Amino acid sequence: MATLASKCVGKWGTAALSMGLVGRGSWRWGTVGRSRGPGDRARSDQMGVLQFLIVVSKWRQPPVTKLAGTVTVDFQATAGNWCSTGGLQLVCWLLVDNQQMNLGRWVMGDIDQQDMVPNKKSIVLVDGVVLNGPTTDAKAGEKFVEEACKLIMEEVVLKATDVNEKVCEWQPPEQLKQLLDLEMRDTGEPRDRLLKLCQDVIRFSVKTNHPRFFNQLYAGLDYYSLAARFMTEALNPSVYTYEVSPVFLLVEEAVLKKMIEFIGWKEGDGIFNPGGSVSNMYAMNLARYKYCPDIKEKGLFGLPRLILFTSAECHYSMKKAASFLGIGTQNVCFVETDGRGKMIPEELEKQIWQARKEGTTPFLVCATSGTTVLGAFDPLDEIADICERHGLWLHVDASWGGSALMSRKHRRLLHGIHRADSVAWNPHKMLMAGIQCCALLVKDKSDLLKKCYSAKASYLFQQDKFYDVSYDTGDKSIQCSRRPDAFKFWMTWKALGTLGLEERVNRALALSRYLVEEIKKREGFKLLMEPEYANICFWYIPPSLRKMEEGPEFWEKLNLVAPAIKERMMKKGSLMLGYQTHRGKVNFFRQVVISPQVSREDMDFLLDEIDLLGRDM
Known part of the structure; x- marks a missing residue:
């Protein structure tokens, strides 16, 4: 037994709806039919317990309510308090081993006049699995993709590349597990919940396309490559033979x-x-x-x-x-x-x-x-x-x-x-x-x-x-x-041309040279060595160490500075920068310029922010 209460909103206004599954009717698996009353039980050797999905909607309007549950195959639907203006439809689906099959629809106008509109084809079952027709809701899927793409555009392509936004929103692992609701359940999540999960994934992910993400040897957002990735993900190809790719x-x-x-x-x-x-x-x-x-x-x-x-x-x-x-x-x-x-x-x-x-x-x-x-x-x-x-x-x-x-x-x-x-x-x-x-x-x-x-x-x-x-x-x-990874590069190359790719390299190395010269000018910053490429390695020396002799105690204390500043910058979300020890050298920062979204102002901000975060150490 099950009861559904909801509200139906349409051009006729709002009305309370209720539906009860009562009495004894019958649905046959091999054919679609309905008994005439609670006492008139049709016989079938294939009666049993099935899952069902009920969709209540305005006639020719999108569904407004869905409910999943369990009921015997034989039932009679009775309804009361239906909206009197315009027909309603009750669409019943068989769900056998998560395979979905539309049996038909009850058309509810006047509650005294119920009719069954059967499907043309009888249901075909093999090992308890319904084989008639597709088993996915294409319209719902298309709607989800549309809304998810809109979310990606707003939160990743636009917002995450904004220099005024955070590079990351740091959370400890155990807390992040709770915030994300990682549990996978027996039944699927509703669309709104899925979109909220998508939003949370974006929110708590590191924005590697942010102009102030300098942590790795990749960064930034190339719009043409991104569009190519959208295409390949949608096409889902595998590159091994000409016939399939x-x-x-x-x-x-x-x-x-x-x-x-x-x-x-x-x-x-x-x-x-x-x-x-x-x-x-x-x-x-x-x-x-x-x-x-x-x-x-x-x-x-x-x-x-x-x-x-x-x-x-x-x-x-x-x-x-x-x-x-x-x-x-x-x-x-x-x-x-x-x-x-x-x-x-x-x-x-x-x-x-x-x-x-x-x-x-x-x-x-x-x-x-x-x-x-x-x-x-x-x-x-x-x-x-x-x-x-x-x-x-x-x-x-x-x-x-x-x-x-x-x-x-x-x-x-x-x-x-x-x-x-x-x-x-x-x-x-x-x-x-x-x-x-x-x-x-x-x-x-x-x-x-x-x-x-x-x-x-x-x-x-x-x-x-x-x-x-x-x-x-x-x-x-x-x-x-x-x-098909080559396609991403091909699309970027086609869009920018060889000269555009050359300019991308030249600009990255020019910005690196600018940063090197700024480091040389500023008190408290020291280059590890003159760079040959885009890797700028340097120490930040806080005021408390600037007058100390560069002996064992100095290097021991300096070794603690970069990790501490890294923690502060990540918790603040202002930028991301890598650090490491290397062949006997104590912890130092390694800054890498890649993205064309990076500007001279970002180079200045990087040094200013490190000084701000580390001056009290």
């Missing part, structure tokens, strides 16, 4: 070709993948496969001890890749760097000779163009000379610094990159293509990627298709399902 495969091919040109290769190959860490792993495995193709089928058994070399300032993903691939972290040799964080070529060659002397087998050198902390660029030409002498694969991790290739003024930072065998480059960083957008580019054009990674899945990569199967590129990826 024709547009996005061609887009990826075009983008990879252009990136290869900027590296300086006449031809090459590549693949977009989820992150620079994955690109580095791809490259490490490719280098090993090139050295020993049998490893793909025979595995590590019988191989000599393989050794790789990388900068002491390299990304931590090199160790992870060595571990994941079974090479082992003890077989990663870290080459010493100079005072600016660049690999020392002479030290590299010494280590290679030493490894050979010990009976191990060098196979890979990984150089870095744009280190994570200092933004250093390894001397690629000298490293390439060494690799050629020793027959080693040269991989360049340009995940961060690769975007400098777009600038005629700054591409000199990567001089010699054309001599690399593979390059990792992340357009989602400096070029703001949106996370994730990362490419591994390979000089080899002999299908090395495909030879290394292919599994020839017969249900995807049939060779007797009616089109050119060379466009089915998915077999050169370690993934099966793969996002």
Whole structure:
């Protein structure tokens, strides 16, 4: 039994409604029908208990009330106190194992005249699941998407990019769990509740598109990339075969070709993948496969001890890749760097000779163009000379610094990159293509990627298709399902052009130079070193430490300053800035300029705010 009380609002005004499920009628699963009275019970072998959903609405008006409950299949609906002006409809749905099927509608005008308008088709059940028609409410879904998109536009695209708004609204984890209502229940939440949840998610998320978010190597909002992401999320493609993803495969091919040109290769190959860490792993495995193709089928058994070399300032993903691939972290040799964080070529060659002397087998050198902390660029030409002498694969991790290739003024930072065998480059960083957008580019054009990674899945990569199967590129990826990440970068590139992307890089580095000069002018600020790229590393020295000698006690106390200021700025929500220790240096700030929304005023604010938050320490 169930009772529904509600209000019906329409052009005729407001009236109280009530409905009771009483007596005994019957609904048959195989056919739609109704008994004539409580005592006239129709018989069926398929009677049982079902969930039901009741929708009460004005005739030809959108539903105003929904109620879910449980009732036996056989029932009779009686109604009283219905609105006398205009008909009402009671739409009954079967819900069997959450599968929804419209049985028909009761048309309620005069309560003495009830009629049943049956569906044309009988209900088809298989294992208790209704198979007739779609099981989703398309209109409700479309309405939710429309309202959610409006919320995104207002709260993320407009409000979150406003410099007068907070970068973040900090909450401790346990409190945030309660504020978000993370519990997933047996029944779905109503639309208004879902929209409120969306609003809360936006409210308590860090606004990485805010002009004063400087915390990571990505920031800002590119409108064209965002629109591209909306499209790909709605289309939900997977990029592996031309038949299911024709547009996005061609887009990826075009983008990879252009990136290869900027590296300086006449031809090459590549693949977009989820992150620079994955690109580095791809490259490490490719280098090993090139050295020993049998490893793909025979595995590590019988191989000599393989050794790789990388900068002491390299990304931590090199160790992870060595571990994941079974090479082992003890077989990663870290080459010493100079005072600016660049690999020392002479030290590299010494280590290679030493490894050979010990009976191990060098196979890979990984150089870095744009280190994570200092933004250093390894001397690629000298490293390439060494690799050629020793027959080693040269991989360049340009995940961060690769975007400098777009600038005629700054591409000199990567001089010699054309001599690399593979390059990792992340357009989602400096070029703001949106996370994730990362490419591994390979000089080899002999299908090395495909030879290394292919599994020839017969249900995807049939060779007797009616089109050119060379466009089915998915077999050169370690993934099966793969996002169309190249499309975001392509859309931005189409919108801005190469010159627009070049200007984006030039402006970011110009703002970085402005900040460096301001740091030099201001009391209480000290550069760690002159930057080579967009990474500005500096200390803030509060007044209480400015007259102290730079001995052990000074550095011990200074080590506490950056974390304390970071806590204050996050709780205030005024800006976000990263800090870290690094190779014996106590905690310092690392500021990175990326977004074109950032202005000179934001650089001034950053220094003013740090001084404001830390002057009493």
